[in-house]
Amino acid sequence: MRLIARAASCVALMLAPAAAYAQTAAPAGDGRVFIEADTLVEVRETGVYIARGQVRARHENRTLYADELEYRPETGRVVARGNVAMFQDGALPQYADEVELDDRFGEGVAIGFSSLLENDGKAAAAFAIRHGDGSIRLIDAYYTACDLCAEGRRSPTWRLRAREVEQDIENQMIRYRDARLEILGVPVLYAPVFAHADPSAGRRSGFLPPDLDISNRLGVAYGQPYLWAISPHQDLRVTARVMSEVNPQLLTHYRKRFFSGRLDVQASGTHEQTFNRDNELVGDPAWRWHVFARGGFDINAEWRWGFTVQRASHDLYLRHYGISETDSERSDMLTENNRRLVSHAYIQGRGRNYYADLTAGAFQTLRPAENQDRLPVIAPMAEFRRVFAGDPAFGRLNTVASAAVLRRTLGADYFRASASADWRTQWITPGGVVTEPFMLGRADYYHQNDAGTGLTDGTYDRAVGLAGVTVRMPFFRPGETADWIVEPVVQLVAASHDPLAGRIVNEDSLAVELDETSLFRPDRSSGYDVWDSGARITYGARATAMWGGSGEVEGFLGQSRRLDGDAAFSPASGMFERDSDIIAAFRVNLEGFSAGAQARLDPDSGSLNRLDARATLRWDRLRTSIRYTGLFDSASARAPSEELLLAANLRLTDTWSATWRVRRDLDRRANTTETAGFIYRDECTQLEILYERENIVSATLPSSESVRIRLTLFTIGGFGED
Numbered sequence: 001m002r003l004i005a006r007a008a009s010c011v012a013l014m015l016a017p018a019a020a021y022a023q024t025a026a027p028a029g030d031g032r033v034f035i036e037a038d039t040l041v042e043v044r045e046t047g048v049y050i051a052r053g054q055v056r057a058r059h060e061n062r063t064l065y066a067d068e069l070e071y072r073p074e075t076g077r078v079v080a081r082g083n084v085a086m087f088q089d090g091a092l093p094q095y096a097d098e099v100e101l102d103d104r105f106g107e108g109v110a111i112g113f114s115s116l117l118e119n120d121g122k123a124a125a126a127f128a129i130r131h132g133d134g135s136i137r138l139i140d141a142y143y144t145a146c147d148l149c150a151e152g153r154r155s156p157t158w159r160l161r162a163r164e165v166e167q168d169i170e171n172q173m174i175r176y177r178d179a180r181l182e183i184l185g186v187p188v189l190y191a192p193v194f195a196h197a198d199p200s201a202g203r204r205s206g207f208l209p210p211d212l213d214i215s216n217r218l219g220v221a222y223g224q225p226y227l228w229a230i231s232p233h234q235d236l237r238v239t240a241r242v243m244s245e246v247n248p249q250l251l252t253h254y255r256k257r258f259f260s261g262r263l264d265v266q267a268s269g270t271h272e273q274t275f276n277r278d279n280e281l282v283g284d285p286a287w288r289w290h291v292f293a294r295g296g297f298d299i300n301a302e303w304r305w306g307f308t309v310q311r312a313s314h315d316l317y318l319r320h321y322g323i324s325e326t327d328s329e330r331s332d333m334l335t336e337n338n339r340r341l342v343s344h345a346y347i348q349g350r351g352r353n354y355y356a357d358l359t360a361g362a363f364q365t366l367r368p369a370e371n372q373d374r375l376p377v378i379a380p381m382a383e384f385r386r387v388f389a390g391d392p393a394f395g396r397l398n399t400v401a402s403a404a405v406l407r408r409t410l411g412a413d414y415f416r417a418s419a420s421a422d423w424r425t426q427w428i429t430p431g432g433v434v435t436e437p438f439m440l441g442r443a444d445y446y447h448q449n450d451a452g453t454g455l456t457d458g459t460y461d462r463a464v465g466l467a468g469v470t471v472r473m474p475f476f477r478p479g480e481t482a483d484w485i486v487e488p489v490v491q492l493v494a495a496s497h498d499p500l501a502g503r504i505v506n507e508d509s510l511a512v513e514l515d516e517t518s519l520f521r522p523d524r525s526s527g528y529d530v531w532d533s534g535a536r537i538t539y540g541a542r543a544t545a546m547w548g549g550s551g552e553v554e555g556f557l558g559q560s561r562r563l564d565g566d567a568a569f570s571p572a573s574g575m576f577e578r579d580s581d582i583i584a585a586f587r588v589n590l591e592g593f594s595a596g597a598q599a600r601l602d603p604d605s606g607s608l609n610r611l612d613a614r615a616t617l618r619w620d621r622l623r624t625s626i627r628y629t630g631l632f633d634s635a636s637a638r639a640p641s642e643e644l645l646l647a648a649n650l651r652l653t654d655t656w657s658a659t660w661r662v663r664r665d666l667d668r669r670a671n672t673t674e675t676a677g678f679i680y681r682d683e684c685t686q687l688e689i690l691y692e693r694e695n696i697v698s699a700t701l702p703s704s705e706s707v708r709i710r711l712t713l714f715t716i717g718g719f720g721e722d
Helices: 002-022
Strands: 034-036 039-043 048-059 062-072 077-088 094-102 108-117 121-130 136-144 158-168 173-183 186-197 211-215 219-231 234-243 249-257 261-275 281-298 303-312 340-350 354-365 377-389 396-407 414-424 434-448 458-472 475-477 483-495 534-547 551-562 582-590 593-601 608-619 622-631 641-651 656-665 670-681 685-694 704-713 717-719
Touching: 048 077, 062 094, 303 354
Parallel strands: none
Antiparallel strands: 034 048, 039 048, 048 062, 062 077, 077 094, 094 108, 108 121, 121 136, 136 158, 158 173, 173 186, 211 219, 211 704, 219 234, 234 249, 249 261, 261 281, 281 303, 303 340, 340 354, 354 377, 377 396, 396 414, 414 434, 434 458, 458 483, 475 483, 483 534, 534 551, 551 582, 582 593, 593 608, 608 622, 622 641, 641 656, 656 670, 670 685, 685 704, 704 717
16 A cells, blocks of 8 residues: 555645645735736625635735635635636745635635646645644545546546645655545555555655565566655665565665765665576575675765675575666776676775776676686775876876785785876878877886696796887868768877786786777786787777768778787787787668677688677667677687677657667577567556567576566556566
């Protein structure tokens, strides 16, 4: 019944102006009511004033409009009839067929009452009674956020009705009798009596809408959340989740805001066996749990500190119970999105021309085949960057000091300290040639042990550097149908020899792959451990055509050639041979259609080593998208590897649409994830009926099928929300 309570709280928003007036002292002065009308008649025998035609009456900040108004000075009563509208500064308007009020427009009775509310809400009642203490009682009332048919020929998509609604000013509560929720005019939920906090009271503790899920792994799962509003700055949400196939589960979510930051802790737990490949429970019951926590706090305007904690009792616990392995509140200091959790603490500073951070942390693997003891503990990692910018002709000088300490139970311990300076500038000649010279110098210090890696124990140091220049010459040609920009680019880089090549553990440059963004990067390593020595020349060209204000086609072709020196990167990186892979890319944007692709081509045979492509089509009622990734380089650990992602949404009517999404592993010729269903949406409601299937290859993780129903009633919440 919490859904009805939340809906009814929207009805109660109309009561706020009355409550505010009831708490206002009597106005200074004579408190007169000013009346304007087409005609004003005084009935001398009774002392009654009757105003007719475009009547407007005003007292302080309250104004009333009506077709007719009757004012009785002896009793201090005002009766307004016909198209009555009441306005108060800072409040939404209220309407009625007939209203009887005191001469301050406070206490009274309204017949055929209605009101517009926040977020396009609408409320109405057969009678509305406003008491002297500011409380209001509504008789035969309803609330909806849906559009109403002027002729009354159809019911709104949903409507909350109640025989009686009463506001308790003293206790700041709203109480209901005979409340029901109607969908298309049909009652679906009923409560004889219930109550909730007045909206003016702020947050209050209470039950939230439930979650409902049906899957072949957990069975029918029902989660009932309860919100404990501990204080204006903190709350705790506790969800009891009952499932037909497994033991119950408890989920908690604690939040607190401080003056300088916030704290957020999510946790869950259950006592159950684990699943085998056939979705059967096996083994002994054990406590299974997870914790995702984070905090971030400002020290001053430029410095802050924070932490994250991400831990799970078992590697498949999160997937078994449908909890995302990616924490939505994950810190941006350390991230690991490939089935690993990260816990760390950090301090960070950002100024106008500097950046600094100090981080310590550890990882937890969720991969059943990965050895936890081989993952490093970061203890700690630090970096300081300072930018010096002077005259534009001088350019910018970036200085960096960095250090990292990694320790393992199994494997090599690692320590590195580095200091570097990177200078670059840009010169543009009168002919339009853009010249960008650059230089980089760096000193590194290493200490490592062997620990079975095959590398030599010891302490090492090196000094490396590079210098080069990038030259671009864009050409622009306007045309009657299209404007063209063609930009050839050439880059020369000379880098010093690496005296430690093959002697240190590569910790920070494992995933290096050539693409359009890294082709012209002077230092193409993603970290410090691998140094790309020798001289190379990189060349390419970009062509762009634009027309009609929205049409655009862009193409790029580029390659790099090593003039001397040895390969520093892996064979699968695209930069192993003397001639790098050829990078080819294109993008097209048209009205309703966009597409793009980037390919790595073998320089000798021209065969594909990698292809990433995507396309999106928006046509009438159809929305489709496709993404393809193919890895064919024989040097890769798993080649070929192909994946296809397809998504489509077809609007069947103005309110109904069909949706479909699938991720397919082309190597296995099987779909890894599938989602299909129907979505209903109008101005006040959204209903989703979705079938979801997950089919991930694992020796212990079974496939999962589920049906989810999400009903959202705009302005009041809904069932099955994430």
